[in-house]
Amino acid sequence: MAGTREPIWARPERGARGPQPEHSRASIAAAAVVLADSGGLGAVTMRSVASALGTSAGSLYRYLGSREDLLDLMVDAAIGELPRGDPPAGDWLEDFIAVARELLVLYQRHPWLPETIRPGTSFGPRTMDFFERCLVVLKPVPDSTTRKLEAIGMTVGVVAQFAASTGAPVPPEMLFVAVTPEAHPTLHAALLVTSPPPPEPDLFGKTLRILLTGLLRQVS
Secondary structure: OOOOOOOHHHOOOOOOOOOOOOOOHHHHHHHHHHHHHHHOHHHOOHHHHHHHHOOOHHHHOOOOOOHHHHHHHHHHHHHOOOOOOOOOOOOHHHHHHHHHHHHHHHHHHOOOHHHHOOOOOOOOHHHHHHHHHHHHHOOOOOOOHHHHHHHHHHHHHHHHHHHHOOOOOOOHHHHOOOOOOOOOHHHHHHHHHOOOOOOOOOHHHHHHHHHHHHHOOOOO
8 A cells, every 4th residue: 555654574674685784673772762761752863863873864774764663663672671471370350460560660661652652553573472471361261352452452551541640649629720619510519528539559450450351251
């Protein structure tokens, strides 16, 4: 199809002929990840990555076709930091939540990662390892592969939201400063009689248990 970008994973890392390359996809991705960790995704350009590697931006095009290729390499390099994990213990729900917790730690370590996973992202081998592991954990669930993949995708979205909300909670008076009894009488009355609930000790786990048990068919 015209305009479709050939995934970087479909192309050989280096040609069969020519001199030994100075860099590799792994070293390029590692340099880009360091830049993103320190300055956000906006700090990652072909020029900045080339500078970190001590080369010119033009030379990177021997390895990459575009910045999109670079972003795909970064995603796969970061996902590759996930632990391979222990074999499933037998409780698919708790095993899957454990995988999600590992992903949450990764997203907190690399805050730029969720926004890098975008429409058109071409997932690489390390990301495929992650999906493989998720499906192995969900193997006891008597539901379709399509539904399981949907559950994985929704879980990744929940993880991204929790990673983005890490930090001190916003005081209720700041959240509801725009509420007035004239414009929002029902909400205003509810806030007057409702005391803030105590913090949920494991809101992340609770959210995923509700999501996954509601979405996936249970083992009978």
